[in-house]
Amino acid sequence: MRKHVLPAIGVAAATAGALALGLSLAPTAANAAPPKHGYHHRTITIEAVETGTAVNLVDVAPDDSALGDQLIGTADLTDSDGNELGTSSFVGISTDAEPRTSEMLTFVYELPDGKITTAGTAQLSDSGPVFDEKFAITGGTGEYKNASGEVRVLQESMEEAKVTFEIRR
Numbered sequence: 001m002r003k004h005v006l007p008a009i010g011v012a013a014a015t016a017g018a019l020a021l022g023l024s025l026a027p028t029a030a031n032a033a034p035p036k037h038g039y040h041h042r043t044i045t046i047e048a049v050e051t052g053t054a055v056n057l058v059d060v061a062p063d064d065s066a067l068g069d070q071l072i073g074t075a076d077l078t079d080s081d082g083n084e085l086g087t088s089s090f091v092g093i094s095t096d097a098e099p100r101t102s103e104m105l106t107f108v109y110e111l112p113d114g115k116i117t118t119a120g121t122a123q124l125s126d127s128g129p130v131f132d133e134k135f136a137i138t139g140g141t142g143e144y145k146n147a148s149g150e151v152r153v154l155q156e157s158m159e160e161a162k163v164t165f166e167i168r169r
Contacts (some may be wrong), residue, residue: 043149046111050075050088066100068093077109086110092122097154100124105133107151109165114142116165118151122149137167144169 050110055073071092077085087093087110092103101124120135140147149168156163 010106041168043168044165046165046167047080048077048085048163048165049080049162050077050161059120066094066098068102071093071103077111086112095121105135109151111144114140114144116140116144116147116151116167122153122155127155137165140167140169 046124052075058070060068060166092105107118122131137149149166152164
């Protein structure tokens with residue numbers, strides 16, 4: 001097993017080599033109909049920008065296949081004005097042999113009020129954005145305990161991604 005250190009680029013593009021996201025805490029309540037039994041959901045929207053600080057590629061055997069290769073990284077989260085909001089960490093596993101076009105990804109976003117975890121797959125593109133995918137929110141801690149919903153990651157370039165959280169709790 002060989003380990004490669006890649007330059008700091010974004011975290012969402014992890015699937016292509018790195019990922020970058022950012023965050024602007026801008027909660028907004030959704031006007032959804034209340035669920036049955038009197039329990040009311042509240043939706044919070046958070047917009048973010050993430051820029052990568054460290055990404056490693058673990059190239060597993062055989063060398064001529066991408067299947068099982070791993071991308072591991074961490075990045076800084078900021079709002080649209082560049083103010084620090086937290087960090088993100090990810091693990092991506094290539095699910096294609098050749099060429100690398102698909103990744104299974106898990107993210108942990110550490111925010112001032114708690115953590116949010118997400119999971120899903122991303123299809124990589126040679127043209128246009130690196131990828132534009134929605135990932136399931138699988139849980140959270142602190143203010144995000146029992147969270148559900150999704151996060152859209154628009155990886156426009158290797159250096160930056162826009163992330164939009166739609167959190168239901």
